[in-house]
Amino acid sequence: MQYKIQGKYFEDWEVGEEFETSRRTITEADAAFFIGLSGDYNPLYIDEEFAKTTDLGTRPPHEFLVYSISSGLINTTTFFDGTLISQKSHKLEFLKRTLNEDTIYVKVKVLEKNNLGKPDLGEVVFDAAILDQNDEVCVKGKRTYLIKKRKPN
């Protein structure tokens, strides 16, 4: 069995190139599931009576759930299937709370490419902003991925 690589190689990415992911509505089920997986039982996310006393007035889904879902959305483009070596770094800035039933998508733009002087891999830096149904930026993100280079023929 041979795996056919669908993703884009380092050479295929161009600085300035942009793409958008498909969208996903964040549900209360997603929020509850993430609490269980991560183990973050802070009342901010799970206690509605407490949350009523906060500025927001309700439980929001976890910030890192929103970020993790954005990663899934990016992956479903298949641009990274078989060519991603690792997710080297992430810089996240939370600008606006995402609430349950908000629909998010990710706008991605290639900021820079670093050759790293290696024969087999290079680094691609993406600006990846998470937007909601009103096209407002909820999370500003910068992702640095290590990506395979094509093998010389």
Place this chain on the structure above:
Amino acid sequence: MDGKVHVGNNFEDCQVGDEYVTTGRTITTTDVEIYTNYMGDYNPLYTDEEFAKTEVYATRIVPELLIYAISIGQISRMRLFEGTMLGFDKIDIDFIKPSKTGDTITIKGKLIEKKETDRKEQGIVNFNVEVLNQRGEILARSKQWILVCKKTD
């Protein structure tokens, strides 16, 4: 029943230099399956053993963001900011080393800075956060900026 919960540290309670170490958590294949299935992050790096065998790590690795999601949960279990945390402002993460299922992670944190915001009822505490495996090797280095309530008179 009112909105009161166990109260963790307020902004005033935090001192630069404060440190914590969490308990350990072993990352299982179930964690990985739940995470990849739910987020839709089916990159073969995480989900296809036959493909992964031919890659640098020779087996499937744990999704980087899952390691960090679990780290956030481990930190939360210390109840440092229960009822006082308003949310994350920013998170920067550098992944240093890949992780495999069966690895047990612990998290070390150190408060490096306290900042005022433009809202007088809250402040930002900035932690250096390291994720370590069972051999004490650093898997990830990160910084977290957390919004925390100030004391009310």
